[in-house]
Amino acid sequence: MIGQRYTKTRKNIFKALSNSKKPITAQEIFNSLKNNDEKINLASIYRNLDLMEKSDLISVILFGEGKKRFELKEENSHHHHFFCENCGDIEDIKMNEDKILANIKKTKFLIKEHKLEFFGLCPDCQ
Ligand SMILES: [Zn+2]
Ligand SMILES: [Zn+2]
Incomplete structure (x- = not known):
């Protein structure tokens, strides 16, 4: 049960x-x-x-x-987020990260994942 x-x-x-x-x-x-x-x-x-x-x-x-x-967590759906500091609205941010990730791969670290969130004002709150 x-x-x-x-x-x-x-x-x-x-x-x-x-x-x-x-x-x-x-x-x-x-x-x-x-x-x-x-x-x-x-x-x-x-x-x-x-x-x-x-x-x-x-x-x-x-x-x-x-x-x-x-x-x-879904396959091939890697993305980041935007958070509106005024109304709390959240939206997905997709971007091309190839260059950033290629640079980081040159470091000594074994990177398994990363998180990146953006903060500011949404169109309605600007
Ligand atoms: Zn990313
Ligand atoms: Zn807002």
């Missing part, structure tokens, strides 16, 4: 993450699921997110809000 419960929660978290166009918080995942799944609780969402992060299925994104945001 515990196993079934766990699988259902994880499946619902996956669904919430893939339905969202931007990285979302555990609380937002909880809010989107609680109407359809009265047994779900915030603690189990955190536990699942933690495991999914360790299994490299999701990435954690920090915008200095004091909370983590999560997004599914």
